[in-house]
Amino acid sequence: MRKTGKNRLSVFLDILRCTKKYGAGYYDYLIFGFYDLPAEKRATYVTRMVSRKLNLFLNDTGYMHCFDNKDEFNEIFAKFIRRGWISADKADKESLRAFCAGKEEIFAKIRDGECSHGVERIRTADYPDFDALYDHIKSCGYGLIEDVVDQHPALEALHPGSVNCMRIITLLDDSGEPHCLYAVQKIGMGDSFVDCNCMFAPVDIETGVIKYPAHSGETPLGIIYTEHPDSHITIPGYRLPFVGQAVEMCLEAARIVPQVRYVGWDVAMSKEGPEFIEGNTYCAHDFWQLPPHTPDRIGMLPVFRKYAAGLKDVL
Numbered sequence: 001m002r003k004t005g006k007n008r009l010s011v012f013l014d015i016l017r018c019t020k021k022y023g024a025g026y027y028d029y030l031i032f033g034f035y036d037l038p039a040e041k042r043a044t045y046v047t048r049m050v051s052r053k054l055n056l057f058l059n060d061t062g063y064m065h066c067f068d069n070k071d072e073f074n075e076i077f078a079k080f081i082r083r084g085w086i087s088a089d090k091a092d093k094e095s096l097r098a099f100c101a102g103k104e105e106i107f108a109k110i111r112d113g114e115c116s117h118g119v120e121r122i123r124t125a126d127y128p129d130f131d132a133l134y135d136h137i138k139s140c141g142y143g144l145i146e147d148v149v150d151q152h153p154a155l156e157a158l159h160p161g162s163v164n165c166m167r168i169i170t171l172l173d174d175s176g177e178p179h180c181l182y183a184v185q186k187i188g189m190g191d192s193f194v195d196c197n198c199m200f201a202p203v204d205i206e207t208g209v210i211k212y213p214a215h216s217g218e219t220p221l222g223i224i225y226t227e228h229p230d231s232h233i234t235i236p237g238y239r240l241p242f243v244g245q246a247v248e249m250c251l252e253a254a255r256i257v258p259q260v261r262y263v264g265w266d267v268a269m270s271k272e273g274p275e276f277i278e279g280n281t282y283c284a285h286d287f288w289q290l291p292p293h294t295p296d297r298i299g300m301l302p303v304f305r306k307y308a309a310g311l312k313d314v315l
Contacts, residue, residue, distance in 0.1 A: 004035045011035070018042065023049025031219045032299070033291045045299030050315060051285035054304060057314050058171070059281050060259035067260065067279040068112050070144045076256060080249055082275040083147040088137055096137070097130050099145060111143030121148070121193045149277075152241050152269040158231055162188025164195050165266040165277050166203060166246060167287060170254040172261040173307040178254035180247050181303055182288045185210055185240060186217070186266075189230055199225055201235055202293050208243035210235055212293045219286045246274035253279075261308075 001011055018024040018034050024047035029035065034042055046054065066076055071087040086099045089111065100106060103124055110118030120140070127133040137145065148163075155164045169181040183203040186195035197217035201210045214235045216223035227234055250265045253276070264283035267274050289299045305311050 006035075023047040023053075025049075027220065028286075031222070031286055032289060033297075037297060041297050041299075044301050045289055046285045046301050046304070048285065050301065051283070053314050054262060054311075055282060057311065058260075058262040058308065063257055063259040064281045066257050067263065067281050070109050070111055070278060073276075073279055074144065077253055077276055077279070080253055080274075080276045082270050082272060083149055085144060085146040087143065088145050089143045093134055096134060096145065100124060100130065100133065103147065105148050107146045107148060108137055108140065108142040109144045109146070110141055118142075119194060149268045149275070150270050150272075152271050154239070154241050155269050158228060158233055158238070159188040159192075159195075159198075160231075161191065162193050162195050162198075163268050163277065164188055165268050166240070166243070166274075167200070167280075167284070168205075168247060168250045168265045168267055169283055169288070170250050170263055170265065171304070171307050172254055172258055174309055176255070176258055178251040179307055180205060180251060181300065183243070183247070184287050187214060187228065187235075189228065199223075199228075200287060202288065203240060203243060205243060205247050208240045210238045210240065212236055215290050215292055219290065224292055240269065242269050242274045249274050249276075 001008055004011060014035065015026055015029050018029050022042050022045065024032070024034060024045065028045070028047045032045055065072060067073055071089065074081055074085050084099070086096065088096065106122050106124065108120045108122055124133060127136065151163060158164055164185065164187050166183055166185050168183045170178050171181055172178050183205050184200045185203050186200045187198060188195040189198040192198055199214040199217055201212055201214040203209070204211050214225040225235060246267045246269070250267065253265065254263060260281055262283065264280040266277040266280065268277050291297065
């Protein structure tokens with residue numbers, strides 16, 4: 001009501017219309033600004049329900065475990081991972097001891113977590129001996145232990161407390177050819193050691209430059225950052241390293257499990273080049289259609305239809 005000047009009933013009925021026609025509930029209606037979009041532009045958005053249909057149509061659920069299980073993902077895509085890692089589920093105690101020896105920090109992850117849930121950055125000095133550390137790893141149910149990424153200085157400067165990943169979305173077209181749909185740079189803030197739910201901004205994959213101000217990771221907040229509140233780096237125009245290599249890496253990896261056509265790859269930039277953190281079979285539809293990042297107010301659905309002709313039967 002405050003944003004539109006319309007009365008309560010009018011707004012409520014419009015939300016219901018958008019839910020029925022475009023699969024957009026209140027959350028989508030708010031973050032995408034449907035309240036001031038005409039019908040022809042509303043129809044271009046990948047809403048929450050459209051996103052679900054895309055996932056079910058494009059991704060074979062029988063192969064999603066290749067991405068959902070973090071240790072399995074590392075095994076399948078090992079050639080694209082530079083840091084050391086070990087499966088805590090499969091390794092014995094002495095193997096884990098050897099892996100952790102001499103390391104100041106490690107990352108511990110549950111096998112099938114998402115959105116940074118079940119991830120811990122562990123300082124080994126906080127434990128009196130390896131036995132105590134081992135008991136902690138086992139009691140928390142961690143399935144994967146990894147080295148900390150040796151992050152490139154350009155990413156470290158943005159927010160040194162976190163691994164700042166680029167989310168790169170790929171789609172296999174009907175002939176099996178991979179395409180990069182978009183890329184966004186996620187950036188940590190405050191005391192976060194991961195970049196989830198902090199801020200993000202679209203990246204020009206041709207130039208490696210951040211295109212627009214960052215948006216708050218909690219998208220309904222609608223906070224816009226032209227400058228990082230901690231590092232005070234100006235975000236639009238900031239040049240990122242290895243973007244072209246990262247895109248090529250994702251396009252190559254997209255062919256490995258072709259039964260999963262639509263993947264969101266989280267890519268870290270180490271000093272030596274890009275490497276995978278994980279792959280996501282649910283790609284956060286709100287990352288790349290928000291008003292501050294879409295001057296033409298056109299959503300991404302036409303791009304999906306361009307590469308997947310069969311969508312006309314499900315959308």
